[in-house]
Structure formats: C-alpha cells, structure tokens
Amino acid sequence: MTATGGEAGAGPWRMGAVPGTAGAGERSGNPRAGPDAWRLNTDPEAVRRDLSRLVLTLVELIRQLVERQCVRRMDQGDLSDEQIETLGLTLMRLEEAMTELCERFGLSPSDLNLDLGPLGTLLPTDTP
Known part of the structure; x- marks a missing residue:
C-alpha cells in the first residue's frame, strides 16, 4: 500500500x-x-496546485489569443491610436497580473505550456 x-x-x-x-x-x-x-x-495540495496550473494555463492561452488578435487588427489599421494605447496598457497589466499569479502559486511561465504529445505544446514558444 x-x-x-x-x-x-x-x-x-x-x-x-x-x-x-x-x-x-x-x-x-x-x-x-x-x-x-x-x-x-x-493529495489535496497536489489537486490545488494542478487546478491552479490548469486555470492559469487557460487564462494565458486566452491572453495570447487576444494579444495576437489585437496585433492583427492593428496591422490592418482597424484601430484608432486611442484604442491601440488602451489595448496596449490593458495587455501589459494582464501580463503583469499573470506573472504575479504564477509567482503566488509557485509556477513559472514554462509550467503553463502543457505538452500535448505528438501535437507539440499548447502555447507557442515564439512570441509575435
């Protein structure tokens, strides 16, 4: 046992x-x-840690998708200068919040990049 x-x-x-x-x-x-x-x-502690990791991974995935969408719209000229400034500040604050949450739960950004086996990793390793 x-x-x-x-x-x-x-x-x-x-x-x-x-x-x-x-x-x-x-x-x-x-x-x-x-x-x-x-x-x-x-172990309840392992459950807490793994659940925190999963939730933060999903938030990071959504954050990166939103960031890429903002860059795409900016490149197409769909956004005003004011909108670009607002989105930039919002994305910076969200990235800072993610960094703080990772530290709080004892995770590194690489811990959030789940290995999907033959598909590779969930999050891209290169930044746009």
Whole structure:
C-alpha cells in the first residue's frame, strides 16, 4: 500500500468494477471491486496546485489569443491610436497580473505550456 491508500504502481486510481454495478468484482476476479471501486486517492495540495496550473494555463492561452488578435487588427489599421494605447496598457497589466499569479502559486511561465504529445505544446514558444 502507498501513502495514498492504493497499491504500489497503481497510481491515484484504484480500479475494479464500474461504479453502481453490484457483483462486478466477483465477475472480474477482483474481490475488492464493488460499487465504490473507482476512487481517486490524491493529495489535496497536489489537486490545488494542478487546478491552479490548469486555470492559469487557460487564462494565458486566452491572453495570447487576444494579444495576437489585437496585433492583427492593428496591422490592418482597424484601430484608432486611442484604442491601440488602451489595448496596449490593458495587455501589459494582464501580463503583469499573470506573472504575479504564477509567482503566488509557485509556477513559472514554462509550467503553463502543457505538452500535448505528438501535437507539440499548447502555447507557442515564439512570441509575435
């Protein structure tokens, strides 16, 4: 047994029967399986950290998309000088807020760039 209550090498999931199916443990040969066989045993601190990372990653993705859209509109001449100034200040403040939030949760900007396997990373590594 590990500190999280599962078997060594089983990870945070303890698998057996599908929840709510009576007798599935006996049919599958797993005597521990039963209605509550799918349980997530995890550290609350790890959940907080991972959830914070996910939320900040989504906010950073949206921030970068908005920034690229602003640059595109500026290049096309769709924005007035006043709008460009306002958007520039807003994006700078948002980037500062993201930096502060990353520091608060003990994350670096590279921690927000999720690896999507064969697709590469979520966030572009080059800045426009």
